[in-house]
Amino acid sequence: MAIKSQQIIGIAGAFALVGGVLWGSAALFSPPDEVASVEIRQVAERSWAVEITDLGPIEPKPEKRTASR
Numbered sequence: 001m002a003i004k005s006q007q008i009i010g011i012a013g014a015f016a017l018v019g020g021v022l023w024g025s026a027a028l029f030s031p032p033d034e035v036a037s038v039e040i041r042q043v044a045e046r047s048w049a050v051e052i053t054d055l056g057p058i059e060p061k062p063e064k065r066t067a068s069r
Contacts, residue, residue: 037053
């Protein structure tokens with residue numbers, strides 16, 4: 001029995017579909033370790049204070065910081 005190119009493409013597509021579903025379900029069913037939060041509150045002098053909790057990488061050493069940080 002010879003395998004046609006249409007069968008190869010169909011099998012590859014099926015594997016890709018199953019892999020995509022498994023990857024998507026793994027992303028949906030595993031909750032993150034921590035949840036980021038943003039708190040916005042108004043202070044008395046009619047200005048806003050924003051507190052941001054960053055879950056990014058560890059802060060660099062002071063000598064590695066740039067002017068933007």
